[in-house]
Amino acid sequence: MSPLFSRKRQESSASTGVVRVDSRTKNLVKRLHPGEIAVISHLDLDWVAAESLVEKRPAAVLNAQQSTSGRYPNQGPKLLLDAGIPLIDDLGTDVMSLKEGQIVEIRGNQVFRGDKLVAEGVRQTQETNAANMEAAKASLGVQIEAFTANTMEYLRRERDLLLDSVGVPDLKTKLAGRQVLMVVRGYNYKEDLQTLRPYIREYRPILIGVDGGADALLENGYKPDMIVGDMDSVSDAALKSGAEIVVHAYTNGKAPGLARVQELGVDYVVFPTTGTSEDITMLLADEKGADLIVALGTHATLVEFLDKGRAGMSSTFLTRLKVGGKLVDAKGVSKLYRPRITNSQVGVMMIAGLAALVAALGATAAGQTFLGIVAANLDAWWQSLRTIVG
Known part of the structure; x- marks a missing residue:
């Protein structure tokens, strides 16, 4: 050159x-x-x-x-x-x-x-x-081996939490028997949140924002019921929205986000664990009896786990094993879910159809004659009814 x-x-x-x-x-x-x-x-x-x-x-x-x-x-x-x-x-x-x-x-x-x-x-x-x-791609084998080692180490440290739910805090928000939608600012979260609007409208799940996921809910017109995380990427407006706050802390008791929520004067509980914030959200929902946990924006594939760039992502793998059949990905919900037709919607459709029929009949001479006969009969029926009641 x-x-x-x-x-x-x-x-x-x-x-x-x-x-x-x-x-x-x-x-x-x-x-x-x-x-x-x-x-x-x-x-x-x-x-x-x-x-x-x-x-x-x-x-x-x-x-x-x-x-x-x-x-x-x-x-x-x-x-x-x-x-x-x-x-x-x-x-x-x-x-x-x-x-x-x-x-x-x-x-x-x-x-x-x-x-x-x-x-x-x-x-x-x-x-x-x-x-x-x-x-x-040639290095994936080495990363998988490291991921496996980290997974076993996490299981050793957090066995009591995973198997016996030791350390799970009490909550004001009632999750038992409810569906839960947890929102993380992750992969394609904006598109998935828009797709799930009919699901949210019909089933009214408990809305949990994981850190900045709370702002994603607010931006789309929803008020989060709960916010879980270390509070480093969530706005003051979200923290003051009235949602229950769960501060993610380390196992040694340190919680980087604690000072912030204390300064804002909002109520909170602390959950100490070595897992990620999205993991403890799943564990909370599972332990408190949620029927279904819909995960939006979370990490689902091996590359996504590695993409997080943390050894702690091994906890995500084990958490999903524990939660089991309760957990579904938002993309799956959007593909499988179809809104049900409510009675009010059927009523509106019938009224609209009747109005269209009347308009069509009124546009022809024969139709106008027919409508006149119907109106006369209805008037006669109404007069007879008034005489009986009177």
């Missing part, structure tokens, strides 16, 4: 914008605006984080780490590239030294502030990402 062609291609891929910098992607998206440049430090960019970035429509995403390390075939980079958002990887810690609000220019795989080169990385394309995915 000639130097002139290389320089022209680099210039054509140049972009300038204000940067938003945060090592935690879920915190950064709260401040990110369309057209700005997201600077993150996110090893193995997962689907949920990438989806939150795509919703903000940034000019580019700069990652201090590798968006795909090769441990497993994570789907986050592909989601960004499919949306047409430039992704530059492995820029190193220097890119994190950028200050919030500074203006930078991206030239190919390089990041400049003014004339100063800040960092240089790897610009991802559909071709490079496809190659990364193929290489990552």
Whole structure:
């Protein structure tokens, strides 16, 4: 490739914008605006984080780490590239030294502030990402072995909770005999929540938001009955909505979200366990006698478990084994569920049909004569009835 062609291609891929910098992607998206440049430090960019970035429509995403390390075939980079958002990887810690609000220019795989080169990385394309995915598939065996080891360790630590429900707190919300819809801001949660509107309207399940899932419910016009989580990604408005609050704590008693709910002055209970927030939601619903647990936005496949990027996801596997037949995925409900026709709906349909018939008859001479005869007979019947009653 000639130097002139290389320089022209680099210039054509140049972009300038204000940067938003945060090592935690879920915190950064709260401040990110369309057209700005997201600077993150996110090893193995997962689907949920990438989806939150795509919703903000940034000019580019700069990652201090590798968006795909090769441990497993994570789907986050592909989601960004499919949306047409430039992704530059492995820029190193220097890119994190950028200050919030500074203006930078991206030239190919390089990041400049003014004339100063800040960092240089790897610009991802559909071709490079496809190659990364193929290489990552070869490492799945190692990850499955690690996942299995973590699962056995979790079973050893949390045997009493899983087998005997030791440590499950008392709740004000009555779940016995009810269906429960637990909402997590996860895979395709927006689409699934829209699809389940008829189900929610008819069955009126107990609505539980797992951290930011509570805001997803509010955004769709629903009031959560309960909020479960470590309270790091749920809004104050959701916490003050009147829902029962269950604060997820570590087994040593520490609860990062406890200070926040105490400052807001809302009632709460604490649930200490090493599992994830969505796991303890399932355990609560199961222990308190829920008939059915509909999981929306949760992790269901092996790649999704690994995509979470935590050893703790082993608890999700065991929790699902314990909950068993009570648990169904929201996608399954949306495919199997069909709204029932209520009596009121049948009545409305009959009235509409009768009105259409009367209108059709009134449009013809014969129909008008027929309606006149019917009206005369009804009037005679009414007069006879009044005479009898009078």
